[in-house]
Amino acid sequence: xxxxxxxxxxxxxxxxxxxxxxxxxxxxxxxxxxxxxxxxxxxxxxxxxxxxxxxxxxxxxxxxxxxxxxxxxxxxxxxxxxxxxxxxxxxxxxxxxxxxxxxxxxxxxxxxxxxxxxxxxxxxxxxxxxxxxxxxxxxxxxxxxxxxxxxxxxxxxxxxxxxxxxxxxxxxxxxxxxxxxxxxxxxxxxxxxxxxxxxxxxxxxxxxxxxxxxxxxxxxxxxxxxxxxxxxxxxxxxxxxxxxxxxxxxxxxxxxxxxxxxxxxxxxxxxxxxxxxxxxxxxxxxxxxxxxxxxxxxxxxxxxxxxxxxxxxxxxxxxxxxxxxxxxxxxxxxxxxxxxxxxxxxxxxxxxxxxxxxxxxxxxxxxxxxxxxxxxxxxxxxxxxxxxxxxxxxxxxxxxxxxxxxxxxxxxxxxxxxxxxxxxxxxxxxxxxxxxxxxxxxxxxxxxxxxxxxxxxxxxxxxxxxxxxxxxxxxxxxxxxxxxxxxxxxxxxxxxxxxxxxxxxxxxxxxxxxxxxxxxxxxxxxxxxxxxxxxxxxxxxxxxxxxxxxxxxxxxxxxxxxxxxxxxxxxxxx
Numbered sequence: 001x002x003x004x005x006x007x008x009x010x011x012x013x014x015x016x017x018x019x020x021x022x023x024x025x026x027x028x029x030x031x032x033x034x035x036x037x038x039x040x041x042x043x044x045x046x047x048x049x050x051x052x053x054x055x056x057x058x059x060x061x062x063x064x065x066x067x068x069x070x071x072x073x074x075x076x077x078x079x080x081x082x083x084x085x086x087x088x089x090x091x092x093x094x095x096x097x098x099x100x101x102x103x104x105x106x107x108x109x110x111x112x113x114x115x116x117x118x119x120x121x122x123x124x125x126x127x128x129x130x131x132x133x134x135x136x137x138x139x140x141x142x143x144x145x146x147x148x149x150x151x152x153x154x155x156x157x158x159x160x161x162x163x164x165x166x167x168x169x170x171x172x173x174x175x176x177x178x179x180x181x182x183x184x185x186x187x188x189x190x191x192x193x194x195x196x197x198x199x200x201x202x203x204x205x206x207x208x209x210x211x212x213x214x215x216x217x218x219x220x221x222x223x224x225x226x227x228x229x230x231x232x233x234x235x236x237x238x239x240x241x242x243x244x245x246x247x248x249x250x251x252x253x254x255x256x257x258x259x260x261x262x263x264x265x266x267x268x269x270x271x272x273x274x275x276x277x278x279x280x281x282x283x284x285x286x287x288x289x290x291x292x293x294x295x296x297x298x299x300x301x302x303x304x305x306x307x308x309x310x311x312x313x314x315x316x317x318x319x320x321x322x323x324x325x326x327x328x329x330x331x332x333x334x335x336x337x338x339x340x341x342x343x344x345x346x347x348x349x350x351x352x353x354x355x356x357x358x359x360x361x362x363x364x365x366x367x368x369x370x371x372x373x374x375x376x377x378x379x380x381x382x383x384x385x386x387x388x389x390x391x392x393x394x395x396x397x398x399x400x401x402x403x404x405x406x407x408x409x410x411x412x413x414x415x416x417x418x419x420x421x422x423x424x425x426x427x428x429x430x431x432x433x434x435x436x437x438x439x440x441x442x443x444x445x446x447x448x449x450x451x452x453x454x455x456x457x458x459x460x461x462x463x464x465x466x467x468x469x470x471x472x473x474x475x476x477x478x479x480x481x482x483x484x485x486x487x488x489x490x491x492x493x494x495x496x497x498x499x500x501x502x503x504x505x506x507x508x509x510x511x512x513x514x515x516x517x518x519x520x521x522x523x524x525x526x527x528x529x530x531x532x533x534x535x536x537x538x539x540x541x542x543x544x545x546x547x548x549x550x551x552x553x554x555x556x557x558x559x560x561x562x563x564x565x566x567x568x569x570x571x572x573x574x
Contacts (some may be wrong), residue, residue, distance in 0.1 A: 021151040021182040022047030027190035028158050030059050038062045038073040042090020044117025047182035067094045069431045069460040071101020076419045076432035079110035079227045084165045091117040092130025105172040107423040111165040112172040120180040134176040143171035151184040155191045163195050168320035199337025206334045214348045217286035219355050225251030226291035233339025243347030247359040252297040256418040260411040266359040269298045276362030286313040291338035294327045317341050374550035377523045382409040391415045393444045394436045398429035400450040401482040427456025437469035445471040452481045461513035470539030478546040493564035510541035517541040
């Protein structure tokens with residue numbers, strides 16, 4: 001009997017048979033609760049692939065087309081489920097391709113485990129074929145990077161990696177797997193149960209101080225972020241906000257974590273921040289920030305709060321002590337998990353009803369969208385989707401000006417989700433949609449993608465085809481790299497360079513992967529086309545005819561150029 005055949009068997013004396021490192025790793029992952037994994041095969045981790053041969057239905061391996069797409073899927077899976085997204089890639093090029101997903105998971109505070117093949121320990125340090133020092137490569141990108149140098153320690157390292165990825169500020173962990181560590185035999189037992197770590201809870205004194213600061217406010221504001229919320233935690237925070245009548249702003253691309261239909265929800269603090277949200281953050285006298293990482297987008301380039309001491313009274317709640325005071329010194333910092341903190345909250349009362357009422361009215365008004373100068377008007381399309389998508393729909397997007405539609409013109413109810421990268425990574429949307437369908441095949445998943453964004457990872461349609469998952473892709477095709485073109489027109493008007501795209505026939509491309517695909521040439525054609533996409537058993541790509549003029553909802557490309565040229569002329573005449 002080979003080592004591979006001995007998995008899970010015992011001798012007549014009841015002693016466990018020896019396992020190789022690959023089997024030890026996979027069995028431990030199953031015990032921890034891993035159910036899906038994503039990756040591209042490589043000879044450096046053949047022993048893991050062999051062990052995965054026997055885990056179908058328990059730990060499935062989704063075969064991807066590029067390591068970047070696989071890592072995006074794992075990052076999105078972690079963000080969606082709260083459990084670590086698992087990714088397997090080979091050494092060298094496989095790892096460097098996958099780095100984009102690691103960076104995205106870190107910026108998103110999403111749990112993820114990236115397993116990377118490595119040269120054998122007998123070759124290390126010689127710049128062997130595809131050798132990299134993964135601690136150095138990922139040391140500043142991941143939450144933790146480690147290399148296994150003793151096969152018997154695989155369960156120990158994996159337990160620590162899982163806990164590290166899911167606790168405090170969740171994030172990615174990179175585990176390098178030298179080839180001989182995976183083929184060596186071990187008598188160590190695999191992990192037998194999942195790791196359970198209770199969230200840190202706020203102390204009674206800290207809660208009382210927070211309540212006192214909020215009670216004395218005239219213009220309080222609650223900010224929410226992060227992906228590690230439970231349904232109970234979300235419900236408790238919403239009950240507190242509504243009971244206190246405090247306006248709620250979501251951090252960049254986390255508006256799906258609070259019911260947008262609630263009368264206290266007032267918008268998202270992110271790229272393209274609405275004027276009313278910017279005003280709220282500036283004018284607030286007390287900000288209760290729960291589970292928020294204060295990044296550039298959430299603070300409008302760190303301008304809405306003074307660094308390092310904000311003018312606003314800041315109460316910062318986070319599960320990681322490393323986030324409290326990292327950029328802004330809070331008036332009160334409380335190390336507590338978001339769900340534990342929300343469960344401990346009781347409503348506070350104050351004279352701020354008009355403040356919240358105006359904020360909600362401004363949020364409602366932000367959905368008013370002028371007609372777009374485009375064959376397909378995305379304002380009308382997104383309004384239709386708001387009314388017709390199921391309550392538990394999952395929306396995804398990568399990066400580009402097109403993301404304004406799912407990010408600013410869609411309302412996320414209690415069951416809806418948004419998977420969008422805080423890292424601003426192009427190409428994330430399609431892999432994220434595939435991961436969402438892998439996690440929840442019964443739910444409607446809609447990916448918003450620009451034509452440039454889509455082509456970063458369009459080959460992952462093959463992954464979706466092979467895995468039998470069917471997202472719907474809305475391809476906003478305007479023939480340009482829109483975000484860069486906008487900056488180009490504002491800074492170097494009428495000097496177009498490197499932003500015009502010559503695209504393939506996306507219909508033929510999608511059909512080659514077995515997808516339903518059609519061109520939508522007019523706004524009024526969209527509902528019927530979407531119905532056909534939804535009815536398709538293959539997934540669908542709808543190629544939407546978008547004019548380059550419709551670059552932003554409220555300013556055309558020509559208006560950008562004209563404003564920049566006028567500004568340039570004024571400078572020359574001074």
